[in-house]
Amino acid sequence: MAKEGRGSRVGAKKKKGEKMLAGTADRPRGAASGIDPRVQREIGKHLRAHYQDVLKEPVPDKFVELLQQLEKSIEKKS
Amino acid sequence: MAAVSKALRDDLLASIPNLRAFAVSLTGNGERADDLVQETLMKAWAKFHTFQEGTNLRAWLFTILRNEFYSQLRKRGREVEDAEGTYAARLASQPAQGGHMDMSDFREALSRLPADQREALILVGASGFSYDEAAAICGCAVGTIKSRVSRARARLAELLGLEPGETYGADPMSTSVITRTVA
Numbered sequence: 457m458a459k460e461g462r463g464s465r466v467g468a469k470k471k472k473g474e475k476m477l478a479g480t481a482d483r484p485r486g487a488a489s490g491i492d493p494r495v496q497r498e499i500g501k502h503l504r505a506h507y508q509d510v511l512k513e514p515v516p517d518k519f520v521e522l523l524q525q526l527e528k529s530i531e532k533k534s
Numbered sequence: 535m536a537a538v539s540k541a542l543r544d545d546l547l548a549s550i551p552n553l554r555a556f557a558v559s560l561t562g563n564g565e566r567a568d569d570l571v572q573e574t575l576m577k578a579w580a581k582f583h584t585f586q587e588g589t590n591l592r593a594w595l596f597t598i599l600r601n602e603f604y605s606q607l608r609k610r611g612r613e614v615e616d617a618e619g620t621y622a623a624r625l626a627s628q629p630a631q632g633g634h635m636d637m638s639d640f641r642e643a644l645s646r647l648p649a650d651q652r653e654a655l656i657l658v659g660a661s662g663f664s665y666d667e668a669a670a671i672c673g674c675a676v677g678t679i680k681s682r683v684s685r686a687r688a689r690l691a692e693l694l695g696l697e698p699g700e701t702y703g704a705d706p707m708s709t710s711v712i713t714r715t716v717a
Contacts, residue, residue, distance in 0.1 A: 491688055491691055495687075495696045498696065499659075499687055499690050499691065499696075502640040503655065504660050506559075506640060507555045507559065507656065507661070508555075510551070510558045511551045511554075511555045513554070515547065518572070519547075519572070520547065522572060522575060523547055523575065524543075526543070527542075527543045
């Protein structure tokens with residue numbers, strides 16, 4: 457009986473921790489960040505635009521050359 | 535071997551734009567970003583045998599790049615952080631389409647975020663990684679990534695003066711939520 461009691465207490469402790477985590481995860485995104493969804497959308501839009509600016513740039517030649525060199529070095533070895 | 539190396543070369547080549555975008559976000563400096571990408575490509579090539587096929591190559595590369603960034607930071611000490619965001623400033627600033635903030639203001643605000651918050655926000659909000667993937671890349675718990683992203687968004691909103699009550703006419707309830715969180 458006592459054994460069972462201890463076991464269930466441990467179980468309860470674990471459950472509490474899980475609940476806390478789940479509580480954080482389950483909250484809707486807007487509420488989780490405490491930010492108005494419209495503000496969040498605006499930030500997201502700018503963030504992607506900022507990222508896209510670099511993403512759209514052509515790959516500099518030096519990287520193409522570097523990869524060609526690496527490829528050649530392996531072919532020579534094999 | 536030649537076939538493998540050609541496929542690898544193509545995969546690496548295809549991921550360079552993403553690596554550069556992430557590196558620019560981390561360093562705020564185009565030259566340092568490209569050094570970082572170069573180092574990442576060489577490291578990836580050298581240890582490609584450790585990559586597990588079928589897993590996410592892009593996440594693997596981002597992890598290498600991020601580790602390289604922090605190890606360079608440690609080596610260089612404190613002189614590094616480019617708080618001015620020179621690269622960000624050099625990029626053509628485009629006015630937001632019908633938005634309330636300017637791109638250059640946004641970049642400036644982004645560069646002022648703590649590095650851990652900025653990288654979490656970029657990985658999840660721009661690079662298209664899930665919270666789980668971002669956590670794996672940063673070597674931390676999913677909950678940590680979530681809280682960093684939230685704090686990053688809240689800080690950005692604050693830096694950009696996006697007061698929901700004024701700019702967006704938010705309802706009183708969400709306004710009070712925001713006031714409480716920011717305070």
